[in-house]
Amino acid sequence: MNEHRRLSRRGLLQSLATAAGLAATAGFGAATNLLPQQSQVSGDEKSLPTFTGPAPNPYWNSVGPVVQYPQKFPLVLLTDRPIQLETPRHYFETAFTPNGAFYVRWHLDEIPNAVDLSVWRLSVEGSVERPLKLSMSDLTSKFKPLSVAAVNQCSGNSRSKLQPRVPGGQWGDGAMGNAKWTGASLRELLDSAKIKPDALAVQFQGLDKGKGPEGRGSHEFLKSLDLKDSVLDDSIIAYAMNDEPLPMLNGFPVRLVVPGYFATYWVKSLSFIRVLDKADENFWMKTAYRVPDTPRGNTNPEDVKGGKVRTVPITRMPVRSFIVTPNGEKKLIAQLPVIIRGIAFSGYGSVNKMEVSVDNGKSWASAQLGEGHGPYSFRTWSIAWTPPHPGRYVLAARATDGKGNVQPDEGVWNPGGYLWNRIEREQVVVGRAS
Amino acid sequence: MRYTTVWLIVVFTGFTAAAARLMYAQFDAGQYSQKNSGAIAQPAPPAEADGASYSVTAYPLYPPELAPGAGREAVQSYCATCHSTRYITMQPPLPPETWAAEVDKMIKVMGQPIPEDVQPVIIKYLQAHYTPENRKR
Numbered sequence: 313m314n315e316h317r318r319l320s321r322r323g324l325l326q327s328l329a330t331a332a333g334l335a336a337t338a339g340f341g342a343a344t345n346l347l348p349q350q351s352q353v354s355g356d357e358k359s360l361p362t363f364t365g366p367a368p369n370p371y372w373n374s375v376g377p378v379v380q381y382p383q384k385f386p387l388v389l390l391t392d393r394p395i396q397l398e399t400p401r402h403y404f405e406t407a408f409t410p411n412g413a414f415y416v417r418w419h420l421d422e423i424p425n426a427v428d429l430s431v432w433r434l435s436v437e438g439s440v441e442r443p444l445k446l447s448m449s450d451l452t453s454k455f456k457p458l459s460v461a462a463v464n465q466c467s468g469n470s471r472s473k474l475q476p477r478v479p480g481g482q483w484g485d486g487a488m489g490n491a492k493w494t495g496a497s498l499r500e501l502l503d504s505a506k507i508k509p510d511a512l513a514v515q516f517q518g519l520d521k522g523k524g525p526e527g528r529g530s531h532e533f534l535k536s537l538d539l540k541d542s543v544l545d546d547s548i549i550a551y552a553m554n555d556e557p558l559p560m561l562n563g564f565p566v567r568l569v570v571p572g573y574f575a576t577y578w579v580k581s582l583s584f585i586r587v588l589d590k591a592d593e594n595f596w597m598k599t600a601y602r603v604p605d606t607p608r609g610n611t612n613p614e615d616v617k618g619g620k621v622r623t624v625p626i627t628r629m630p631v632r633s634f635i636v637t638p639n640g641e642k643k644l645i646a647q648l649p650v651i652i653r654g655i656a657f658s659g660y661g662s663v664n665k666m667e668v669s670v671d672n673g674k675s676w677a678s679a680q681l682g683e684g685h686g687p688y689s690f691r692t693w694s695i696a697w698t699p700p701h702p703g704r705y706v707l708a709a710r711a712t713d714g715k716g717n718v719q720p721d722e723g724v725w726n727p728g729g730y731l732w733n734r735i736e737r738e739q740v741v742v743g744r745a746s
Numbered sequence: 747m748r749y750t751t752v753w754l755i756v757v758f759t760g761f762t763a764a765a766a767r768l769m770y771a772q773f774d775a776g777q778y779s780q781k782n783s784g785a786i787a788q789p790a791p792p793a794e795a796d797g798a799s800y801s802v803t804a805y806p807l808y809p810p811e812l813a814p815g816a817g818r819e820a821v822q823s824y825c826a827t828c829h830s831t832r833y834i835t836m837q838p839p840l841p842p843e844t845w846a847a848e849v850d851k852m853i854k855v856m857g858q859p860i861p862e863d864v865q866p867v868i869i870k871y872l873q874a875h876y877t878p879e880n881r882k883r
Contacts, residue, residue, distance in 0.1 A: 365838020426801030
């Protein structure tokens with residue numbers, strides 16, 4: 313690109329020399345209109361395709377345009393109503409994702425543009441002895457503030473890599489982010505509402521609404537967790553994200569944080585906590601966000617068609633890691649050392665081993681792990697590498713979590729496009745040093 | 747005298763154009779597109795008078811260009827009730843039966859009331875423009 317620029321400038325100087333003496337600035341503007349149409353280098357031909365498939369999406373991010381939204385940096389557009397935006401790759405150079413860069417995924421189109429905290433209350437209702445209506449100041453003053461660094465990853469992150477492709481949000485790898493979440497303990501809040509003994513589950517609902525008929529998934533987004541699930545003890549009702557109020561698009565004023573679990577449970581603009589005395593049969597629990605009850609949630613189209621696949625609600629995130637730099641966009645130089653960097657995480661506890669390959673997974677070397685921010689955070693990693701010769705190299709990264717789960721080198725397939733955690737690769741080109 | 751002036755202007759313009767042509771052959775500039783106008787207003791600084799209200803500006807829309815063809819209007823009016831038609835253009839090319847199943851899901855599961863005579867129009871449109879065999883944009 314730079315080289316191209318420089319060459320162009322030299323060419324320009326030459327033509328200026330040819331045209332010396334005709335320094336007619338007046339003619340400059342007019343002459344532009346006389347030019348033949350030269351749109352061969354138009355933005356379109358230099359930009360990504362507008363869609364990928366039926367092969368896997370070969371890019372790190374999804375291929376949509378980069379767009380601007382309130383309180384957000386430019387992000388990759390998936391859909392504009394409801395809003396779904398993906399975080400560009402370079403924001404993962406650090407363990408914490410900036411709020412402005414944090415991806416966005418809403419299920420319904422009527423989402424808040426404004427919230428008046430003098431009116432807004434978080435209600436705790438249903439099978440409880442003492443229903444509550446809590447203001448923001450109740451949440452910050454009556455409950456002990458807890459903080460946790462936790463990865464929020466969409467269940468369908470990397471969906472565009474599945475083969476065969478499945479319908480749904482065609483995310484690349486950027487439907488994830490890590491933040492320091494601060495808020496009230498969910499357990500403490502439920503205890504203060506005194507759950508009745510017959511209670512089974514706790515349901516969460518935000519301020520979002522859809523235009524579909526009542527009782528359908530297109531009208532309300534509802535998620536619930538089993539009251540016996542120990543994840544409730546780690547969950548918080550977050551009013552701060554990276555020590556700031558939440559961006560409107562990430563769930564202002566408060567959102568549920570369920571460390572280790574996929575983001576589908578992290579209800580945004582959380583306003584209703586309903587304790588249920590029977591199982592939650594709503595669309596978002598009974599039909600959507602379910603995965604095959606098989607190892608890795610893997611199945612195939614034939615078994616799905618044959619009705620052979622039993623499903624369960626999606627829960628914890630399998631171990632994953634990503635190469636962030638080098639990103640393949642520019643050539644490396646032979647014999648010049650570079651640092652390969654990335655992030656890793658697991659919903660099953662800290663990543664404690666990180667390996668990198670520069671020969672497409674034939675051999676592996678241990679990378680150095682960055683500072684730990686707790687079991688549910690991104691962990692950065694790095695390893696120095698000196699490309700020995702010019703040529704093409706395929707880098708690969710493989711994480712192992714505290715439970716001994718190692719990232720596999722096989723893809724996964726299920727009709728929802730969930731749970732992708734295959735070893736990631738990056739192809740780099742190395743040029744001659746002289 | 748007058749002819750000389752005209753002649754001079756003709757020669758001058760000709761030279762200028764030729765020079766500009768030479769210059770412009772070396773690079774490419776001045777390309778703008780209205781295709782993806784995503785301009786949003788910059789927010790005003792918050793006013794104290796808003797008290798406990800916290801707000802953002804209206805969310806921008808980025809409508810996609812749906813493939814021209816029979817059924818496009820039906821798609822725009824029935825599918826866009828709940829969601830933008832970017833939900834269509836975002837998908838990879840999908841087999842015809844998957845598009846039929848998606849429309850069926852929107853009617854039966856999501857509850858969108860699409861008249862029976864319009865359902866095949868919508869399905870045919872999606873199958874005519876968004877499968878591996880025929881998707882172009």
